[in-house]
Amino acid sequence: MKNCLVAQSGGPTSVINASVVGVIKGNKETKFYDKVYGGINGIEGILQNKILDLTCLSDKELEILKYTPSSSLGSCRYKMKDFREDESEYQKIFDIMDKLNVKTLFYIGGNDSMDTVSKLSKYAKLKGINKQIIGIPKTIDNDLWCTDHTPGFGSAAKYVATTVLETYLDSSVYINNGIFIVETMGRNAGWLAASAALAKINGRQVVDFIYLPEIPFSDEKFLKDVSKRFKEKNKVYIVVSEGIKDENGRFIFEMKNTKKHDGFSHTQLGGVGNYIKRLIIQSGITSRVKVLELGVAQRCAMHSVSSVDIEEAYKVGKDAVKYSIEGCSGYMIGIKRIRNNPYEIETVKVEASKVANDIKYFPKEWITKERNFITDDAVSYLKPLIEGSPKIIIEDGLPKYIDLQYLLKYAVK
Amino acid sequence: MKNCLVAQSGGPTSVINASVVGVIKGNKETKFYDKVYGGINGIEGILQNKILDLTCLSDKELEILKYTPSSSLGSCRYKMKDFREDESEYQKIFDIMDKLNVKTLFYIGGNDSMDTVSKLSKYAKLKGINKQIIGIPKTIDNDLWCTDHTPGFGSAAKYVATTVLETYLDSSVYINNGIFIVETMGRNAGWLAASAALAKINGRQVVDFIYLPEIPFSDEKFLKDVSKRFKEKNKVYIVVSEGIKDENGRFIFEMKNTKKHDGFSHTQLGGVGNYIKRLIIQSGITSRVKVLELGVAQRCAMHSVSSVDIEEAYKVGKDAVKYSIEGCSGYMIGIKRIRNNPYEIETVKVEASKVANDIKYFPKEWITKERNFITDDAVSYLKPLIEGSPKIIIEDGLPKYIDLQYLLKYAVK
Structure with missing residues (x-):
């Protein structure tokens, strides 16, 4: 039996749950893992054994989860120490994964989370632990390297x-x-x-x-x-x-x-x-x-979500499963833009260490010479990312969302 | 030849332009007025002769205008003096209406605007001026008397x-x-x-x-x-x-x-x-x-508009034309709720003087005894008003709106 674990970290986005659903659906298609577990409150909660079995979620529930904004599995801002300083947390995480037969951890987050991905995967490699850690990008700030843009932006x-x-x-x-x-x-x-x-x-x-x-x-x-x-x-x-x-x-x-x-x-x-x-x-x-x-x-304004964005968030989640089957670890699933007209992207794997703790600034060459506006090239870059408005699920005139409390019934004992 | 004039006053709402379009469409159906003029910046602009011919707007343009938030004709916060104090402005407004063969002024606004409607209609009656002034409600505050609720809320x-x-x-x-x-x-x-x-x-x-x-x-x-x-x-x-x-x-x-x-x-x-x-x-x-x-x-969040609300804003505008044909003046077109299940309303005419300068507070009996929440009765009142999401016009991933500058080409010389 081999399972996987998915968790969310850092500031929420409108589409971060679409990546969770992407992982679950990616696994439903490939049937590679027996169970998909969800870690509550990222690494911080996993360390406290707060883990759900997401395999129980029905297709209907997954559809609602995909269109629910903010991190339904909860989040954290937790920086892991260097393992040369203190490896107790590293051991604990891999022990918890072991106990649940978790082979792969999918970690959805930004620069700081990619630091966690990089650290955990390096530790596993060093200690000969046969487990994979894969990063899935998210941030409204769009400040991650090695990806054309980030889901959520x-x-x-x-x-x-x-x-x-x-x-x-x-x-x-x-x-x-x-x-x-x-x-x-x-x-x-x-x-x-x-x-x-x-x-x-x-x-x-x-x-x-x-x-x-x-x-x-x-x-x-x-x-x-x-x-x-x-x-x-x-x-x-x-x-x-x-x-x-x-x-x-x-x-x-x-x-x-x-x-x-x-x-x-x-x-x-x-x-x-x-x-x-x-x-x-x-x-x-x-x-x-x-x-x-x-x-x-x-x-968190799901009511104004971009179709391109939510489908890409879903895709990076789904493709992360595919990359995990190939055995990769310590990578983030980035987005590569193939062309603008018609807009097309593909996913690529990039080393998480190259993304960790660094900031991709808005390019100076895309700022006008008066330094108070952006250029047409920048507008061309931005334009495809906001295209399309998916039909979100409505009940009594308001979007229908699910929340974490509701998911807790699936908590792993 | 007889024409009408429509203008907007007070704080904007998402659906205030739907009432303007309602007036225009109401007249297209009844063919009662030859032209529908638009006053820019409410009474303040009308006094400065800032008037457009809205009859030139195409059906396509009217459709975009209906789904454009905020007061496309501009607005004002202008309190008219009592005419016993100073009637020069009253004379000026009726002179301007006369020059353009305007028989009816439709004034879209809240409590203060209904004060203007009441004052102008009383003056006309007193002086034997054969002109009608009709109020059309709008305010996100929902604080107008004699109407179940207000368009925009x-x-x-x-x-x-x-x-x-x-x-x-x-x-x-x-x-x-x-x-x-x-x-x-x-x-x-x-x-x-x-x-x-x-x-x-x-x-x-x-x-x-x-x-x-x-x-x-x-x-x-x-x-x-x-x-x-x-x-x-x-x-x-x-x-x-x-x-x-x-x-x-x-x-x-x-x-x-x-x-x-x-x-x-x-x-x-x-x-x-x-x-x-x-x-x-x-x-x-x-x-x-x-x-x-x-x-x-x-x-102004048209991207989150309620179908019930925008259609009611349209209807009060359209029915205002109908009431004007009956010859009424000094009235506001209110909304009467017939039932909740299924939700149904009709428009009624109410004396603008009863609405002017007064505030309809949230009822005390709809506040819980802990005084920090509202009752189920209040929720039942509110619920139908947010129902439905119309398909707004989208271009390049964003709502397509028109603005006042664009309308100025129709300015009356």
């Missing part, structure tokens, strides 16, 4: 672009509309903020400026941009990434939380959106400034 | 409930999840916050507490609620209306902006969500507290 980008389009219309109704600011997630990388450039009405971009973490943020340059555009149009629509930094590479968000910045004492409540709002008001451009922080809705 | 409620469902899943993934707070709009009335009670998974409500403006907010009672629930479940999901008030009827939001509250000096950035976040943290319940302010997305 397309849906988040679609949510950002859709909300930008709609709030642009909302912010344009009065004679004096003022300035509207949207703050996106994305941490150190500007991919999500950049996706606002997809928002167009009659072929015309609605966003005036996009400020990315990849370009050092200058208060003076920013106020010059905004002041000029406000004079021309009497309104400005701005998108800013939560991760913008100053010239010394310090997060603006961190800066404004230090006592040094007396002028901005009201700091702990908002992010950079409120920071640049204050810049505008203090500069006297206008006092009519609104901020919308998109917040966690970006990473 | 159902879609906002659906967006709130959907986002609550999704962020509940997002906020449940870790071993220690902490407390999640969603702040809704709704001003003085709790209808929008209440709609979060629609969010269920496996038939179980996901929201722990809903705090409405109709119940005086007590810090002590709130902390008691939250502390108890947090001990039981190790997580709490809270929905709070932006309009909650203290026992003296003062907005909490206003209070925390006064100097009197030294303990909360970081005030101007956030709303009540951040206020109650600080209460929780200061009380020591947990420091893991997240706030999501839904903001203007609530009133």
Whole structure:
């Protein structure tokens, strides 16, 4: 008897469960593993023996799980120590896998999770443990190396672009509309903020400026941009990434939380959106400034999911089973773009160690020379990722989702 | 030759343009008016002669307009003086209507707009001016009297409930999840916050507490609620209306902006969500507290529109033409619910003066005795309003919308 185990780690996405379903369906087709177990709360929960038998899930339940956002198996932010420092956790994990006849662990996550994949697989190789660890990518930040893009990003980008389009219309109704600011997630990388450039009405971009973490943020340059555009149009629509930094590479968000910045004492409540709002008001451009922080809705808005994204999340899960049958370990299943028209991808295996703990930034060559917008090449890259709206399951006017509590009935004793 | 004029006023909704399209289609069917004009920026713009000829719009364009959120004709917040004080504006409006052979003005808006409808129609009657003014309701706040509910509310409620469902899943993934707070709009009335009670998974409500403006907010009672629930479940999901008030009827939001509250000096950035976040943290319940302010997305999220809502917005516009043919003036077209199963409504005409400047609060009898949730009767009232998801027009993965700039080519010279 040989089984596999799948778990989720890091921040959720709208489509991270589609990858779990991909693993289960991939195994249903190949019948390679007898059981598919689910680890609750990632490595942290596996270490506590929190494991479910997912093989019991019906096709109907799998269909609902595929279209349920956020990590249904729970998540963790747990960094494993180097095994040369402490190998007790490594031993424990492999013991637990052994007890359940688990040959392969599929670990769905971002840079940090690929660190776990890399560490566990290296340890197994070194100790001659015949077990495989395979990474499945996910992150709305799109900041993983060795993959064209990450599952989860397309849906988040679609949510950002859709909300930008709609709030642009909302912010344009009065004679004096003022300035509207949207703050996106994305941490150190500007991919999500950049996706606002997809928002167009009659072929015309609605966003005036996009400020990315990849370009050092200058208060003076920013106020010059905004002041000029406000004079021309009497309104400005701005998108800013939560991760913008100053010239010394310090997060603006961190800066404004230090006592040094007396002028901005009201700091702990908002992010950079409120920071640049204050810049505008203090500069006297206008006092009519609104901020919308998109917040966690970006990473769980299944009601605005992209078909391309959810099907790719499903595919990397399914293909992970295929790669595991070939015996690979220590790899992440990446996405390679074959072409844009018609859009086509294939999955590839890439060494998890090359992805671990590193950040793929938004390319400088895709930022305009004014440093406040993205190029047409970048738009061409982004465009296919938000295509299509699958028919999600609706009950009483709302999406039908399942949650972890419901799955606990399958807990392994 | 006789024409009509339609305009929009107050805060936008997702479905306010469907009412404009309803007027145009109602006239196409009855052929009662030769032309349908559109006033830009409501009464404020009409006074500046900003008027378009909407009769030129093609069926294709009308279809896109119907599914475009926010006020495509622009809006205003303009309170007309009592004509006994100053009748110059009254004369000007009727002169402009006269010049364009406009017999009827359809004015889409909330309480304040019904004040305009009431004032203009009274003036016309008094002066023997043979012109009709008819109000068409809209507001996401659902706070208008003499109508079962308002167009715009159902879609906002659906967006709130959907986002609550999704962020509940997002906020449940870790071993220690902490407390999640969603702040809704709704001003003085709790209808929008209440709609979060629609969010269920496996038939179980996901929201722990809903705090409405109709119940005086007590810090002590709130902390008691939250502390108890947090001990039981190790997580709490809270929905709070932006309009909650203290026992003296003062907005909490206003209070925390006064100097009197030294303990909360970081005030101007956030709303009540951040206020109650600080209460929780200061009380020591947990420091893991997240706030999501839904903001203007609530009133423009066409991508999450309710079929019932958009079709009713369309119907009140269309029926307004029918009522105008009967010669009525000074009325608003209200919605009367006939039954819930199957859900059915009809339109009725109600005196605009009875709606003007007044607020329909969330009924006290629909609030639970613990004063932190709504009853099953309230849920039964809300449920039909979010039903159905129309197929909106999609282009390149995003909704296809039109905007005001595009309409300006039809401006009347």
